[in-house]
Amino acid sequence: MTNTLKNLTLKVWRQDGPNTSGSFETHTIEEITDEASFLEMIDILNERLIEDGKEAIVFDHDCREGICGTCSLMINGQAHGPERGTATCQLHMRKFSSGDTIVIEPWRASAFPIIRDLMVDRSSFDRIVEAGGYITAATGGAPDANLIPVPKPVSDAAMDAAQCIGCGACVAACPNGAANLFTAAKITHLNLLPQGQAERYSRAEDMVETMDSYFGSCTNHGECEAACPKEISIDVIALMNADYRKAKVQNRKQLSRT
Amino acid sequence: MSQTFQRGPVTGTAVKKRSRRKPFLVDYYSTAVGKKYVMAITGIIGVAFIIGHMVGNLKAYLGVIEHNGEQVYDIDVYGEFLRELLVPILPHGYALWGLRLLLIGAVVLHLHAAWSLTMLNRNARPVKYQGARDYQIANFASRTMRWSGVLVLVFIAWHLADLTWGWLNPGFEYGAIYRNLDASLSRIPVAALYIAANIALGIHLFHGVWSLFQSMGWNNPRFNRWRKGIATGIAAAVVVGNVSFPIMTLAGVISFQPLS
Amino acid sequence: MSSILDSKTPEGPLADKWQNFKANEKLVNPANKRKFKVIVVGTGLAGASAAATLAELGYQVDAFTFHDSPRRAHSIAAQGGINAAKNYRGDGDSVHRLFYDTIKGGDFRSRESNVHRLAEVSVNIIDQMVAQGVPFAREYGGMLDNRSFGGAQVSRTFYARGQTGQQLLLGAYQQLARQIGQGGVRLFNRSELVDVVVIEGRAAGIVVRDLMTGELSSHSAHAVVLATGGYGNAFFLSTNAMACNVTAAWRAHKRGAFFANPCYTQIHPTCIPQSDDFQSKLTLMSESLRNDGRVWVPKVAGDNREPHLIPEDERDYYLERLYPSFGNLAPRDISSRAAKRAVDAGQGVGPKQNGVYLDFGEAIGRLGRDTVAERYGNLFDMYERITGENPYDVPMRIYPASHYTMGGLWVDYELMTTIPGLYAAGEANFSDHGANRLGASALMQGLSDGYFVLPYTISNYLSEWLNKSVPDTSHPEFAKVENEARDRYNRFASVGGTRSPDWFHRELGKIIWDYCGMERTEAGLEKALGEIPALYEEFKKDLRVTGGTDGLNQTLEKAGRVEDFFELGMLMCRDALDRKESCGGHFRAEHQTEEGEALRDDDNFAHVAAWENTGDPMAPNRHVEDLVYEEVHFQTRSYK
């Protein structure tokens, strides 16, 4: 069941800081079992680097379960690597074979400045959420949870969008460096739910315009969907576009009529 | 927009500086999503024109007909009809000019949006990936929209100078559309240009028409699976229809004989 | 055994205590709230909800997290669900039943008053989270759905697919984001608390290290809240995220906060067995799987046939056999030990014979593949990604792993530690779970602390300080603590040994797992208390940290966290050694019934052990808080 990979060549991006220029550094992994996860392979490499008195490769990771959205590697030209619907941390060496050359790069986007080596700063995502990615609900004042029924299909659709782990792979994969999938996923999650209606249009407007100040534009390449570890569909982008358009023309004083 | 990495506490990021609201169209157009919406609308106008134009041009195959008791080329009548459109409500040619202005406006807007979005996207990733990208979904059409578009633009310019103003058309006769067509397209390089341009247009529409559904926010499980099909269909029809003219001209199916 | 611990439990009958507290607490009027600054460390469920609510009330809040975004806190990983006594099923649930289940689940080692309050506010949590847009699972009628969870006979667990923690944290994070956006909260991300500053016996502020620049900075406030999570990573291999650590709580402990019940750690029964020695972490398979999965091992030791080749009558469904009334839903500590016994008896399955089967064959037959996929699809996918095996066809292999820590900073009813002005919330405090936590109760506790408890109790303390001046960062103590921190990091960087921090962490983890894991013995703990200090000495001499102290250096960060785990490890073993009984997650082999069940000693150990730091990690002071039960009566916990 388990077998061993031999002679992998890693080309890893090393860069000292945000304002310095970086370059690829080549390492070889003589052998490793395919049970290992991709990040465990880098752990092992780092152990070796430290033993040789070199600095370990800096990369972002935490939960290693594909849920926190911290891990973020461009592997052989694909965000999160070759396996569909999988975050970097869940990628296992099974997906590779002996003798492979693996190129590892950080996410690249002006809104994701490189901090060091493979680690980037994704706070621009937080700014988008801060702009309106919430439902204003003061603590304590909430009515009984079952007061507003939410049809199952609706809550399922909201959940599909809400699954976004904020990893930034959509931006990394998008040829235009657009964050439409992330922003649309956040907007869709809240705008589909009854609780989200009151702020629906201001939310769409504020979040889209904040997104605009950091990221590129969507020309519907669909790369983001392919890279998304949660396989969020670009349908949400259409939804966002529609809500943004309505936000501009809606008479918000009469929303309750519709 | 380009982020320089800075530290320190984050707060008040969503406190709006009360900027005077711009008039809503301008305001809307000022965001990328708004621009894409405009591209879609102008794109639709473009598509409508192209299809109408192609259908009109197909009359070239009807050759000579009897019109007000005299022998004329059907397509010339069509041209005349365009100019006579809405007469007597509007004077001769006005309606056509209206349409022309609409088209010109659309192309200008479309172009401006395309240009500014392209710039935006450039800045969104100033440093390209250093390793090779391995695209999963993005296809040739979607990645070459700018080029296919520009090609079409260049073609339009040439085309107008050729068949509308006649500068590049040997012995151009105003209104003698059939004759002008034959004169122009029987030249092999010109025919080649027409073919190339229309293939480019087809590619542009192949992605463009699917893309406009998303940009317009037209998304509904009931018809989503048709969107790509519609795009392919329109692109194919335009290419087949338009490319047929130069070919048929070279093949001699479209060939002009003076009618006494 | 001195008892200087005042739990500040309010007067009145159990059910009225929380009401009475709220009726009599001192308040701070809205206009005055903005005069107070509160530091919240940690942006998990507890931290984010506390920070957002305090800011909403009008306090100035500074929030710190070592993550890049508040949303990445480890709460995000919670899968199964969150409990609440809503009784939407009408299956006989009630505040009292949730209260009682929690006390019983905790093996009668938790504080009655806290647990009852937890059960009371549990219902508000669901209302609050739904109002914030958490997409909990629904039924076709549009009402909220529930599932049942270990240790309970009612269905009271609310869930959002297998991502409940994620959805709840996003809910809390969004409230926090709103406050950040509107200027109510100042967020310091990628900033790690490296020490707590205590002046005149009161928490005056904290010292943090900017992980990006390596700069140390001081921050003062009227009150400090630590919501910094659990210390499960002391075992190195655990289901916790890689970055989870004890540093914040431990630094507070070294500055005078008592550390309660460190030996109460929870070993979760359903995790994917270790496959390799360099493995970095273990992955949890949500407990909810036990709703439909059946646990079994081959009857004969060493039977290594393919599972499907083993006929029914040669399988031992040991949980169903031993605990008929709870069966596969027996509480975690019990299921874990049962699995350990099976594996120790040589009945283990898988390449390393280090697991037991969790079989869905029967469920798929009964419910059909689609229903099973609907319920557990994403968990099955996760399992397949990691193991390369498809659970629809072959049974899952599972084995217990460190998962949660009931122990933590000692807090009174108001969640204040023994340092005035220093609060602990969420998994970081010794919490309401006694010696064992029931599934789906940690999310409940984190949110209850942050949303519904702290915001009330903190004003009780702050009101005393109205218009009194508190020391700011110009106070020499801040400079002193900052320097100590600086020296500490310089020390790590300059040891110049040969071993990486990870190497030491791995070795330390092995010791703690072997001797202070699922089963503990006097001899083993003595052994551990010999080995840990020895390894610690080696750590001081042979550590190698490459790279400098300024700028981003993950190896350096790790070194600091590992050092704190060393000292914590000693305390865990000490606590386990001194608690000469078996209860919940703490199982002392010497104290068991003939069927091998935990044997409590209520006469001598019905108390909380809260440890005081003496500067020597090997010689801490043990204080006790006696647990007085007004409502419930001790009972041998039986799930048979």
Ligand SMILES: Cc1cc2nc3c(=O)[nH]c(=O)nc-3n(C[C@H](O)[C@H](O)[C@H](O)COP(=O)(O)OP(=O)(O)OC[C@H]3O[C@@H](n4cnc5c(N)ncnc54)[C@H](O)[C@@H]3O)c2cc1C
């Ligand atoms: C895999 C898994 C599954 C689980 N499933 C469930 C479940 O189904 N139901 C349930 O009820 N519970 C579950 N739990 C338990 C539950 O998730 C946690 O107990 C709970 O989320 C802890 O929340 P918290 O806010 O206390 O801490 P955390 O969410 O861990 O947050 C800790 C925060 O403190 C910050 N921090 C820590 N140290 C420092 C420092 N030194 N300086 C600055 N910041 C610091 C971190 O950045 C983080 O923001 C699960 C746990 C795990 C590991």
Ligand code: HEM
């Ligand atoms: C004048 C030169 C042109 C340029 C530079 C150009 C460029 C572009 C670009 C960059 C896009 C965006 C790609 C995308 O959003 O998917 C686009 C979209 C589109 N273009 Fe063009 N184009 C041109 C002419 C045309 C013409 C003549 C037509 C019609 C026949 C047309 C139809 C479309 C359509 C339908 C879209 C899709 C709009 C959308 O996605 O919302 N374009 N064009």
Ligand code: HEM
């Ligand atoms: C091979 C295919 C084509 C043929 C045979 C053709 C033919 C013609 C002819 C004969 C005219 C002159 C009509 C008149 O003077 O009344 C004309 C005008 C025009 N064509 Fe085409 N055309 C073709 C493709 C295109 C395409 C692809 C476009 C745009 C992308 C285009 C845009 C125009 C425009 C804008 C005019 C001017 C219309 C006006 O008078 O306002 N044509 N075309």
Ligand code: SF4
């Ligand atoms: S949309 Fe998908 S790819 Fe983008 S941030 Fe969310 S999870 Fe990651």
Ligand code: F3S
């Ligand atoms: S890849 Fe980019 S272009 Fe749009 S559809 Fe996805 S954001």
Ligand code: FES
């Ligand atoms: S490390 Fe958490 S998603 Fe990969």
